[in-house]
Amino acid sequence: MKYDFASIEQKWQKRWDEEKTFAAKNGDSRKKFYALIEFPYPSGQGLHVGHPRPYTALDIVARKRRMEGYNVLFPICFVDDAPPTENYAIKNHMHPRTVTENNIANFTKQLKMLGFSFDWDRCVDTTDPKYYKWTQWIFLQMFKHGLAYKSSMPVNWCTSCKCVLANEEVVNGFCERCGAPVVRREKSQWMLKITEYAQRLIDDLDDVDYIERVKTQQKNWIGRSTGAEIDFATTEGDMLRVFSTRADTLFGATYMVMAPEHALIEKWADKLENLDEVREYQAAAARKSDFERTELQKDKTGVELKGVRAINPVTGTEIPIFISDYVLASYGTGAIMAVPAHDERDWEFAKKFGLPIIEVVKGGDVEKEAYVDCDKGVMVNSGFLDGMSVEEAIETMKRWLEEHHLGREKVNYKLRDWVFSRQRYWGEPIPLVYCEKCGWVPLPESELPLMLPDVKSYEPTDNGESPLAHMDDWVNTTCPHCGGPARRETDTMPQWAGSSWYFLRYMDPHNDSALVGKDAIEYWNQVDWYNGGMEHTTLHLLYSRFWHKFLYDIGVVPTKEPYAKRTSHGMILGLNPHNFANLPAEEQERLVKEYGSEAGAKKYLVEKFGEMASHPIVKMSKSLGNVVNPDDVVKTYGADTLRTYIMFLGDFEKAAPWQDNAVKGCKRFLDRIWNLAENRLEGDEYSAANEREIHRTIKKVGEDIENMKFNTAIACLMSLVNQFYEHKPSRGDIRALLTLVSPFAPHIAEELWELQGFEGMACQAAWPQYDEAKTVDSEKEIAVQVNGKLKTTVVIPMDADDETVIGIATADEKIKRLMDGMHLVKTIVVKNKLVNLILKPCK
């Protein structure tokens, strides 16, 4: 009988579905395990071959845990990615809901086809009012606790989505989603005070098991730095406050710089001799997009505020004040003291504007360049700091500032508050109304959910107003507080809102009276293992940690952190069809002939296809035609092969290229298993010839799954199968193999399990145990080195002592020859591994 993967896979998927094999049970007495993956955005293109990588990985973990006796929660849902869905809907004249529903149906079909052990009954839909009722509820709690506020400020404006973006959504001055340029606009926005949680978001990383690169990226993004705030007196009497991490260099501060948006400028407007020039600069800075600001970063610009000067508190010198867009309004105090001798940016600016540069730390040549890495230098030209080390000077200066009430220690964070409103239709309405008398008033909780109204036209508008703003019937309402006329907030929430707490809803998806029931949250507690993409490290992951901490503070959840463990997968890349190495041999030959040499051929390819052609491995893209569709792979090879290959192709954490012809190897592996087990075997004990290999494989596969070394786990299973071809397996041997294979290739495992007549289902069998003693041999082949060089190998009894090992090694014919005329100076024995004989010629 042939391995008919298509019908086998269908058969078992249907059975799992009907019997609800993977349903998690709330309150069950078994130990619980909660595995979580990031849902796919249900885009119109369907599943990408990259999706199954993290899903298969955690499916393997979830399946193993069930076999180990855990009550496993492994849920899935679809969270709408608002702007793309809406854009697609606009383009195709459809309602966003229809688009989302179609996409979800397609994704569900595709995911089911891959045999993931999701509990499909816990699907949640963040766009369902029953769900977003609770998203709105959480927002209201934040509002009531002062964590949501409306503020007018320059925001990132995507010129294509016609919508405000959070800082985290802007990549190099372009929109993270659509790639259009982002400009700055002054707008009144709802903000969430994530900055209030900055320190806790850093500190609590110590208590969770996240892979290191996730922790570092989060810490870098939050960007804590310790320094001092220093107050400079000005000739106008107003105090100009700055932040500096280098208080020690205060004697070298020769001028000040304020951000063009700094509030004091308005206050000083009357006094400024060059007000027109200042105004012009301010306007130009406001017009620049983020991209332009960074592009032009080498060329410093600025305008002096003529008529106002600051006084250096330690030297008493009057120094000029400039405005320049190299100082950011949103960080620190929006103003700096410039120390050109020891800061590259200040140095450039000082050179351009001919400002004095005073060296205060000895060691560099401050006429040539700023001396920045000067931690080990000694203070000079610095009055009472002279002769001190930098470290000492910082401390001394901080004390001096405090004593004179001119400054204090201060911690700053790069993290900004989260811009939370979007001028889009397709999002959760913000449940607040504005009343002339009472201000912003929350809706009573009994009125939640505030439904998104049906609307004919949901295109974004150019004036930056949400499409909801035109719906007078909806907008005009009464104030819940005073009963007077009021208007609803017309901006909606960003797509990150619903996804900031969705993992809680899985615990209790149908609860109408709470976002998650008390019993449910106490039972499931927190996510045990969450795997997701690195691209969400500074977005979703940070946002959801923030929301969770807030929910912890108001007593809704019992843990400070939502996820006990976080891992991340590498991307699936494709081969570049334009790269020389990936061309068919005949084509390579032809090009080499035509262009004289391989180098010539490569040069030609780069000329023809651009720089890109020099990279053999690239992201999959439609234009290169190297996109792999999982449907096709499943059709040709089956889901089990796809799952096995995607786990086998390389280190899970690293990017790896998809190679079509390598998939065959995994199909062959499954074929070979099929051939071994399609006929009923005899003997329920492990066969003597295979026993040791089986114990070793159980150990290795188990450990590898825990460490996400799926590729070597499969390699080890392949070796076991090869072993079974040498030594015919018993029915017991096959049973062990099938249980180990079952998390990776669950369908074929079930089918063969049934054919062998084992009880129940393979996915419900107990995970096999190994006996450490049985994983080892009685003998061991070890390396024999002479003077550190490998000469031969010998077989020793396992765990033999040093003397025995040296005896066996020196008795070897070849070693004997090498020892001729030499004497043994030293021996090094590494137990069960190697012996190294140090020989010297006899005199």
Place this chain on the structure above:
RNA sequence: GCCGGCGUGGCGAAACUGGCAGACGCAAGGGACUUAAAAUCCCUCGGCCUUUGGCCAUACGGGUUCGAGCCCCGUCGCCGGUACCA
């Protein structure tokens, strides 16, 4: 620039805490079976040489060590994150 990570055969990759480099798979070559092909099974497979053996090989140059892919110093290259954050 700064912060992470990486660099190993024709290819994807293994290699624990410093201990036989290249497990496992792809491609390639040879053989068996077959009228033939596919499939399957078996063998070979880093390079070089004077081939019962020897030498060289883990981006490059040094170092530590009995012993280095792994540790240290320096250089080059690639990937990811971040960027006028004072």
